[in-house]
Structure formats: C-alpha cells, structure tokens
Amino acid sequence: MLGYAGRILHVDLTTGKVETATLKEELAKKYIGGIGLGMRLYLDNSKPGVDPFDPENPLVLTTGPLSGTMVPTGGNGHAFVSKSPQSFGVGEAKSHGHFGTALKRAGYDGVVFKGKAEKPVYLWIDDDAVQLMDAKHLWGKSTGETEDAIRAELKDHYIRVATIGVAGEKLVRIACIMNDKTRAAGRCGLGAVMGSKNLKAIAVRGSKDIAVPDKDKLLEIIKRQHERMKGPATRKYRTLGTPENVLVMNSIAAMPTRNFTQATFEHAEKISGEYLNQRFVAKIIGCNSCAMRCEHIAVVPEGPYKGTTTRIEYEPLWAMGPNCGVGNLDAILKGMELSNFYGVDAISIGDIVGFAMDLYEHGILSKEDVGLELKFGNGEAMVEMVKRISLREGVGDVLAEGVKIAAEKIGKGAYRYANHIKGVEMTGYDIRGLKTAALGYAVSFRGADHNRHGAYGPDVKGKVDRFKAEKGRGKLVYETEDLYTIIDSLIVCKFSRGTYYDGFKDLAGIFSAVTGIEMTPEELRLAGERINNLGRLINIREGLTRKDDTLPYKVMHVPIPDEGVAKGSFVSQKELDLLLDDYYEVRGWTKDGVPTIEKLNELGMKDLVHIVKGKLAPAPSPPKKPSKKED
Amino acid sequence: MASVPAARPAKWKLVDCDPDKCTGCTICEYICSLTKEDVFNAHKSRIRTTRLHPLVNISITCRLCSPAPCVTACPRDSLTQSEETGVIMIDDDKCDGCSWCIEACDYGAITLHPEKKVVRICDLCDGDPECVKWCPEEALDFITRDLMAQKARITVTKKLFKEAMEAAGIKV
Incomplete structure (x- = not known):
C-alpha cells in the first residue's frame, strides 16, 4: 500500500x-x-x-x-x-x-x-x-x-x-x-x-520518502494533467480567478445582495474580477505540487487600508461585498485580511455582518445595541464588525454564535434574516433562482455549501430551466455529490475538476498509479456514494432529520425583487418537498432521508446499519422520538 | 590564496529561477528527488524552493560559481568542478559529510543526503535538467550568463515600453 x-x-x-x-x-x-x-x-x-x-x-x-x-x-x-x-x-x-x-x-x-x-x-x-x-x-x-x-x-x-x-x-x-x-x-x-x-x-x-509503484507510469499521467491544466478547463482560475464570478452571477441575477434582499448589485463593476486584477492583484502563486496556480494575492495600493495584503476569492469577496452592500474593494480586502488574521471563516463572517446590517435596517438592532452606523454599504462598519465578532466585543459576542444561534438569542423575528442551512451560513449563490443548486444546498451534510455538489453548474450553464423544480434534479445533484466527495477524499483541488476529462476513470487511474491498489472507476464512484452516505449517517446519529434539509427563510418566503429574468423567483415548501423526494429516491433513502439497510449493505456498510435501525419506518405523524443508542 | 575570481565561463549553463514567475509550487523539488532518488522527498532534492512571503518565491540550485567556494572549502578534496560544464562533482568515497561546503555556499545550494551522509549538488541532469522541463510556469531556465542578461534586458524593455504607452493612454 x-x-x-x-x-x-x-x-x-x-x-x-x-x-x-x-x-x-x-x-x-x-x-x-x-x-x-x-x-x-x-x-x-x-x-x-x-x-x-x-x-x-x-x-x-x-x-x-x-x-x-x-x-x-x-x-x-x-x-x-x-x-x-x-x-x-x-x-x-x-x-x-x-x-x-x-x-x-x-x-x-x-x-x-x-x-x-x-x-x-x-x-x-x-x-x-x-x-x-x-x-x-x-x-x-x-x-x-x-x-x-x-x-x-x-x-x-x-x-x-x-x-x-x-x-x-x-x-x-x-x-x-x-x-x-x-x-x-x-x-x-x-x-x-x-x-x-x-x-x-x-x-x-516531514522528511520521509514517498515511493510510488511505477515512476514512469505516474509521470506520464502527471504530464497529461499538466498539459490539461494549461488549457481551457482551468482558464478562469489562472486568469481573473474566481472573482470572475462577480459579473457573471450579477448578469444572471444570482448574486445575493444586501443579505439576500436583492439578487443584483449596482456596484458590481467596482468589485469585479476585472477591476480587482487590474488594480489590486500583485501576484498569482500556487500550492504545493500545483501546475495551474490560482492564488491571487491582492495588495491595497493607497488610502486608509494601504498595504493590506490578502489572498482573494469570489466567496469572501461576495460575503463582505455585495452581501453587505459594500462596493469598495479596499474595505472588502481589509475584511478578508482581518478574517485570516483572527482566524474566522471569511464567508460566514460576511454573512453575519450582512445579517446584522439587515437587523439594523429593520430596527431589530438599534444604534445603542451596536454603537455603529451599521447600514448596508458602510465598508468601515463592516471592517469594524469583522473585528468585533472575531474578538467577541460588544454585540460581536452574540453574533459570534453564527446567524442561527444569534437570531434565536436576539429574538424579535430575527430568524427571518438569518441565511443559513443547518446553522452554517450561506455562500454566494442566490438559490432562489437556481433550483438545482437549491436542492444541493438543502441536502449538503455540512450545511449551506456550493462545494458539496456542483449543482449550480447545470443552472448557471443553462442546461436546465433554473427557475423550475422538477423530477430529475435529484439525479443531477447525486452525481456531482459523489464526484465532489471523491475530490475531497483523494484530496485534489476542486479547481482542477475540469481536468479529469473522464471523471472517475481519470481519478481511479491516479489513485492506482500512486497507491498500487487496484481501483476501478465504478469502485471509486461507489466509494463516493459510500462517503456521502457516511456523512448522512453521522448526521442521523446526531439527530438531524428531513426537517433539517431545508433552506433559509428568505429563499423560501421572499421572491427575488429585481426587475428581469429572475424576478419573482423563490423556492416554495412544495417545490422543496418535490426536490427532496426525488433526491432521496435516487439515493435509495426513505422518505425521511434515511439510508435503507439494503442500500447500506450494497455499499459495504453493514457495520453501520445500527445507526438507521428504528428510523426506517415511513414517517408517522407525529414523528417518533428517535431512539438513542450508545455504540 | 588571493586569486582574482575569474568570471563564470560564457559557455556554462545554469538553472536560473525568475522570482516573478515562480509560484512556490515545489514541482522542481518533486521531479528532482524522483529523478535522482526514485522517491518524492524534498530533503533529497538538489533544488529547493523558498517562500518568504506570499509575494516572494524562488527556487535555488547550484549557481556554478567560478571559482567555487565549496571546492575551496572542502578539506578532503572531494569536490571538483568540471571545466566543460561547471558542474561540481562529488567523490562519495572521499566526502565524509563534514558540511564545510554547505557553510561556504552563499546560495544554500548544497544539501547533506539524510541517509548516505554525503553532500548532494545539482548535476544539471547531464545537460538536460528535469526541473526546467517540468516547471509549469517556465520560471526555471537553463541558460548562459549572456542569455540571462539578454533576457533581463528584454523584460525591462517590455516593462518600460508598457509604462510609456500606458502613460500616453495607449492600451498595449
């Protein structure tokens, strides 16, 4: 091995x-x-x-x-x-x-x-x-x-x-x-x-040797991957980087703005990947062993945040930019630098600041509560809040609990502004008008996330009607989930996903060339499915149910208001139920989203069957209390 | 031994890294240790990458100094420099790993093999360095001193030209 x-x-x-x-x-x-x-x-x-x-x-x-x-x-x-x-x-x-x-x-x-x-x-x-x-x-x-x-x-x-x-x-x-x-x-x-x-x-x-079974065979594969990495599959990451998404998402009204109040941002040009690269990006570096290099290091050249140096990606840029109504890259970059400095998730922190701004605008948090003019668009206040939340200072203490727990503590209907799934804050896709992605987000075992599945792909690329919830989306989500899970287990970079032209076949070939362990593409796909079921099983063991496969309040109750193609779109409970039923069925799970014993046996997970026992009956009403077992 | 340092002969080619292009990926280390030692192990690579800051990355291997301080420093005459290529050759039977050459090298281009306890220096892969071939950013070049200067002139001219054109409002 x-x-x-x-x-x-x-x-x-x-x-x-x-x-x-x-x-x-x-x-x-x-x-x-x-x-x-x-x-x-x-x-x-x-x-x-x-x-x-x-x-x-x-x-x-x-x-x-x-x-x-x-x-x-x-x-x-x-x-x-x-x-x-x-x-x-x-x-x-x-x-x-x-x-x-x-x-x-x-x-x-x-x-x-x-x-x-x-x-x-x-x-x-x-x-x-x-x-x-x-x-x-x-x-x-x-x-x-x-x-x-x-x-x-x-x-x-x-x-x-x-x-x-x-x-x-x-x-x-x-x-x-x-x-x-x-x-x-x-x-x-x-x-x-x-x-x-x-x-x-x-x-x-670490100074130990890492040997490979067949040096020449592995180098042949690496050479092939290097060539692909110089091609179109990685162009975005090598050129403008993920901030290219700003104008793309904005143009299709899928960029959540002001804590999901709108889906387009009027200052998008000022925070675009194009402008960022022209004015701020000083160098693009790479991780160990990478042949594509994507890491855009931005430096603020002048002004109050002069000298700020940070790696930049679309997601945190979105979270501290459009999601807070901030159209000033200097402040956004500062917020990102501080996130790294204090060690907070640069996506979630932007969500929390946007949430607090929304509460402020709606009078749920007052100026006395926060001590700042916490209006959407106030870049300085956003930067200050990143610090306060990271240090649990003042109102930052309750906000440091994340939007879900903070909303429960604040009360006054604050939950309606808390954009999270399973307690984990949203990422920069307005899934009100991306309904395949909405399903992917709802079922992701780690909460709101665009990286547990590639389900925004078919929506954004126009392969499906993104405003429609229909049967068949379950399969789309399930397929990318299994692939993404393998990408995260091998571990290769998700930005390189386009270079595995033959999907599981390429990845299985790489696995075998490195480990000497035989692995067919189908075995690897099955491992992806097994790992997705494993994530589900842990959640079931911890008491999560179908009820937790849901979407933020705004996504389900507040239609996109922006004029244009996405206007009026949102995901109703009925649509979500249709999507979930379809997905659970393709996964071989019960209506409650519990993997069946047959499914677990098929995946070679017999040893974990005890987790689902007692939870497989069709949903009675009211639902039975799940039986806790020590194991 | 106050000898006047001779310039590096014009025909010698060395592996040179352009820090503007280097991304710090260490692929050069991987291919070097695989080529020379049949394993992946940065500690056994003849070229090493250093990142001081996200913006500051460089890979360094033997600079083919002439005269070479490492050769002078070796108390056991284990090191000799090829007149043909400038490569520092190591006599494994004589080298006892005392590491005086490592101390003498201003570039940190010499390493002690962790198991064999003899030093290792880039041998330019018999004139076809693998690291240069595999560098995905073309940051590494196998180049003579004259071509190195020529390359630098072209780069700086491009930069000045671009600045001048931009100052005049012309997009290039």
Whole structure:
C-alpha cells in the first residue's frame, strides 16, 4: 500500500499520551482519505450526542493518498473533521497549501485529537518524534504571527503550521484553522473545536520518502494533467480567478445582495474580477505540487487600508461585498485580511455582518445595541464588525454564535434574516433562482455549501430551466455529490475538476498509479456514494432529520425583487418537498432521508446499519422520538 | 590564496529561477528527488524552493560559481568542478559529510543526503535538467550568463515600453 503512510496518530490532549495505529488497506480503499477517512475516523472515535466543545468530541485531521506526491494539486491537501459547533452534525473543512504535504512526509494519514489540554499547547510532529509544546506565549497571537513564532523557535523555515487565531481561542463558532498564512480550513467552525481543546497549533516537519509503484507510469499521467491544466478547463482560475464570478452571477441575477434582499448589485463593476486584477492583484502563486496556480494575492495600493495584503476569492469577496452592500474593494480586502488574521471563516463572517446590517435596517438592532452606523454599504462598519465578532466585543459576542444561534438569542423575528442551512451560513449563490443548486444546498451534510455538489453548474450553464423544480434534479445533484466527495477524499483541488476529462476513470487511474491498489472507476464512484452516505449517517446519529434539509427563510418566503429574468423567483415548501423526494429516491433513502439497510449493505456498510435501525419506518405523524443508542 | 575570481565561463549553463514567475509550487523539488532518488522527498532534492512571503518565491540550485567556494572549502578534496560544464562533482568515497561546503555556499545550494551522509549538488541532469522541463510556469531556465542578461534586458524593455504607452493612454 504505497501513497498512504499506513499510520494514524492518536493524541490524547488530557493525558498527553500519543500513540500510532495502523491504517488497514480495507479501510483506506473504502473511505480513500481526506473527508471520507476523516468522517469514518470521527464516527469510530466519538459518542453520539456529544457537545462539539466537550473534550470527548474528537477533532480529526487527515491527508489523502496523493498528499506528498507530485500529482498536480493532489500533493498538498488536508482535511479536518469533527462535530460542527454550528450544525451540530458533521463538520468538515479542507485546505491546501503545504501543510498536508508535510504531514504525509512525516508519515501520517491522519491524526485524531481527543480530550482537552490543561493549558494552551501546540503539537510538534517531527517525523516519528511527537510532543506537546507549551503555547502560552502564542495564545492571543494571530494566525500568521503564530506560524512565524513556531518556525523561529523550532529553528526551521520549512516547518509547516496549521493554527487557530484569537477567534478559535474565544470559541467563535465560525472560527477556521489557517495554514501557510493564506489558506484556511474554513467552514463549519472547526477552529472553535480546536480552541476548545486548548490546542493552538499543529507544527509539522516531514522528511520521509514517498515511493510510488511505477515512476514512469505516474509521470506520464502527471504530464497529461499538466498539459490539461494549461488549457481551457482551468482558464478562469489562472486568469481573473474566481472573482470572475462577480459579473457573471450579477448578469444572471444570482448574486445575493444586501443579505439576500436583492439578487443584483449596482456596484458590481467596482468589485469585479476585472477591476480587482487590474488594480489590486500583485501576484498569482500556487500550492504545493500545483501546475495551474490560482492564488491571487491582492495588495491595497493607497488610502486608509494601504498595504493590506490578502489572498482573494469570489466567496469572501461576495460575503463582505455585495452581501453587505459594500462596493469598495479596499474595505472588502481589509475584511478578508482581518478574517485570516483572527482566524474566522471569511464567508460566514460576511454573512453575519450582512445579517446584522439587515437587523439594523429593520430596527431589530438599534444604534445603542451596536454603537455603529451599521447600514448596508458602510465598508468601515463592516471592517469594524469583522473585528468585533472575531474578538467577541460588544454585540460581536452574540453574533459570534453564527446567524442561527444569534437570531434565536436576539429574538424579535430575527430568524427571518438569518441565511443559513443547518446553522452554517450561506455562500454566494442566490438559490432562489437556481433550483438545482437549491436542492444541493438543502441536502449538503455540512450545511449551506456550493462545494458539496456542483449543482449550480447545470443552472448557471443553462442546461436546465433554473427557475423550475422538477423530477430529475435529484439525479443531477447525486452525481456531482459523489464526484465532489471523491475530490475531497483523494484530496485534489476542486479547481482542477475540469481536468479529469473522464471523471472517475481519470481519478481511479491516479489513485492506482500512486497507491498500487487496484481501483476501478465504478469502485471509486461507489466509494463516493459510500462517503456521502457516511456523512448522512453521522448526521442521523446526531439527530438531524428531513426537517433539517431545508433552506433559509428568505429563499423560501421572499421572491427575488429585481426587475428581469429572475424576478419573482423563490423556492416554495412544495417545490422543496418535490426536490427532496426525488433526491432521496435516487439515493435509495426513505422518505425521511434515511439510508435503507439494503442500500447500506450494497455499499459495504453493514457495520453501520445500527445507526438507521428504528428510523426506517415511513414517517408517522407525529414523528417518533428517535431512539438513542450508545455504540 | 588571493586569486582574482575569474568570471563564470560564457559557455556554462545554469538553472536560473525568475522570482516573478515562480509560484512556490515545489514541482522542481518533486521531479528532482524522483529523478535522482526514485522517491518524492524534498530533503533529497538538489533544488529547493523558498517562500518568504506570499509575494516572494524562488527556487535555488547550484549557481556554478567560478571559482567555487565549496571546492575551496572542502578539506578532503572531494569536490571538483568540471571545466566543460561547471558542474561540481562529488567523490562519495572521499566526502565524509563534514558540511564545510554547505557553510561556504552563499546560495544554500548544497544539501547533506539524510541517509548516505554525503553532500548532494545539482548535476544539471547531464545537460538536460528535469526541473526546467517540468516547471509549469517556465520560471526555471537553463541558460548562459549572456542569455540571462539578454533576457533581463528584454523584460525591462517590455516593462518600460508598457509604462510609456500606458502613460500616453495607449492600451498595449
């Protein structure tokens, strides 16, 4: 079994005990790596119903079979998995850069953290030597400062660090885990889980060999991928980058604006990818092993935010820009830089600020409550709020709980302005007029997300009538979900997805060339389906049901008001039910969205059947209380 | 030994990195260690990438200094420089890994092999460096000093020309 290191590290932060366990080939082949292996390790090492911040809630870190190899974009990935303090279901987030490469080179496919350290610590992995180090002097430091300080004290510039910022320390529920200064395992609040364990950072030096079964065969595949990566499939990422989406989404009235008040933004030109690249982008860099390079580093050249330097992507740009009504790139870039500095999900933070602005505009939050002129469009106030939420200052304290919990605490009907699914904030697609995507968002096991499926693709590209909910959309969602899950388990970069011309065939070929394990395209597709079912099973174990496969209030009650093609569009409960029924059916799940025993057997998941037992009966009314089982 | 340093002979070609193009992807490290050691291991690569800041990336390997300080520094005469190509050749039987050459190299282009405990220096892959072939950004070039200067002149001229045209309001 090449590619894999064959070892999982178990770290008990309470006792300081460190052990390694063997990764069996059968498990590796079934759950691949990344989020697949991570979710399986999570399930096997956790008890149902645990609070995300309880020391007994494990935090799992994984690499993929390709990590540490030259497979383009595959060499660098890592993933975190835990119970999300936002969704209270499965939380997973991936990141790229150089950290995953180092972890694999140190000889680990995964790390399972359990318990809670008495005092702030960081984990120092130096190949086989693993120790917990005092992190008292790092507590309170930003993500970048922590990385620099650890490299300086361990005296090696090539040490790679994944770390939380102050937000994670303060259990801000949207806290992320940053690595290599500009990369984030952003979504689902896993930085807060790390903070709850008093674990400030993970530092890695890896110097082991990674061998491959057939060097020439692998190089042939890599050469092919390099060539494809220079072609049209990656053009967007290599040129304007994902901010190209601004004008595209705006032109089809699918760019949520002012917290989903409108679907078009009148200042779109001023924040477009075109303008951004012309005025702000100083350099485009790449992650380890990447042959396409997409990372646009922007620098603010003048004005009050002069010198601000940050990586930029469409999603955070949308969240802090149009979603807050802010049409000033200087402020947006500052907000993004601060998100990295404090260590918060740069998407969710924009959602929360937009939510607070909406409450302010509707008189639910007053000027006394916030102490700021928190109107849509006020860039300075947006930047200030990013800071306050990250530090839990003033009104930032309640907002740091995320829009769902904050709305419950604020009351006064605030839930109507809280744009989240399963507690995780929305991303930059107005799914009121993208109904295939709406289904994908509703069923995503990690909450609101465009990256668990590619379901916006058929809508945006005009392959289906995007304003219509109809049978058949379930299949579209299911197919891209299984592919995306494999992409996140191998781990390769989603921006490279277009270079796998033959989908599972190409990916299975890469897997086999690196690991020497036989894998047919159908087996790999099945693994994708298995991993999607696994995510579902964890959520079911944690008490999530069909009711949670829903959409934000505005998406279901407030039609798009903008004049034009999308005007009047929204997703009704009836439409959502139709979409869900269709999707569950294609997935082989019950009407309640529970995988059947037959389905689990078909996927080789007999060992997890106990999770669904007692939940398979057709939905009675009122629904039975799910029986809790210890396992 | 106050010898006057001779210039690097005009015919020698070295692997040179353009930091404006380098993205820090380390593909050069991967292909180097795979070519020379049959494994992926950056610690065994003869070329190393350094990122100081997201905007500052560069890959560095042997610069073919002449005279070469590493050769001078070696107390066991394990290193010799090819007159033909400028490559520093290592006599593994003589090298005991003392690392004086590593200290002497201003570029950090010499590494100690982690297992064999002898030093490793870029050998230009017999005149066809794999790292140059695989660099996806064409940031690496296999080039003589004269061509290096020529390339720099062309780059700066392009830049000045573009600035002048833009100042005149002409889009290029």
